Amino acid sequence: MDEDDAGRIRIGELARRTGVAAPLLRAWERRYGLLRPERTAGGARAYGPDDERRVAEMTRRRAEGMSASLAAAAVLAAEDAVATAGGPAVAGIVSELDAALRGFDEAAAHEALDRLLGGFSLGTALAEGVLPYLSGLGARWEAGEVSIAEEHFATTIVRGRLLALARNWGTGRGPRALLACPPGEMHDLGLVCFGLALRERGWRITMLGPNTPVATVAEAADRLHPTLVVIAAMQDGALHDARAELGALARAHRVGLAGAGAPADLVRAVGAWSLEGDPVRAARWADAAVEAGGPPG
8 A cells, every 4th residue: 555544655755746856855865854754564665745845845935946955854843843932832741851850859749750751742842852851951950050960850850750651672673773872871761761752663672771891782783683773972071991992893784873972983994984963863864874774964
């Protein structure tokens, strides 16, 4: 069938409906994030009505003389403007979450998380709610505005809820991602968000978690043969001590390095992919790059 019960179609059918060749559709997806396919139970990429609409709008703007990059930016900006119409609602929930966690009010915190995770798509809840909250929390902690107790309580509550969403995220038939943080790196919430965003795109996730020796990651990769290995570090220097091991891992497997502790020169030196931006965008980029067989140019 060309269309499933959810209205999703394969790229060949999308090309037929829009009049845009499949290779160009794939290029728009890789370079600009214009298309946001999901994966079927069998692991195939499937495109929805929103993808068809974006392609039509992209084609219209190109016909008006816009460059591909500007046209894609305009299409996505218009969509983001609609999506963030609920932004104030998200911001209000995040403010309530922050107040609850500052006051060690677990019940109120879970109520706020219920509304955030239940009232918006997972991508929106993560990108506009959870991740900005965590970033602000970290900044306030570094500035001495949040006590260690407050920071630990907040991250424990949020991490617990995210891991609840991650239950059974290793099942299915899609590509597998193996995720870990290097030795000494204990902050894995961004990596959890990355895994959840990939899972939403049909991936299977195997999470080794914080403080994992690169040799252990390599051992697991040799056993599981993942499509992508991702190692994330927030601390400066966390990856430098494992430079040789990372190089060996990248020669045997496709490796992505993420976080503030993954400088571009190190990423290039070990032959890995650089996963930049917030975890939701990084997951979208990685998914498209894997489909293309290499990182977008």
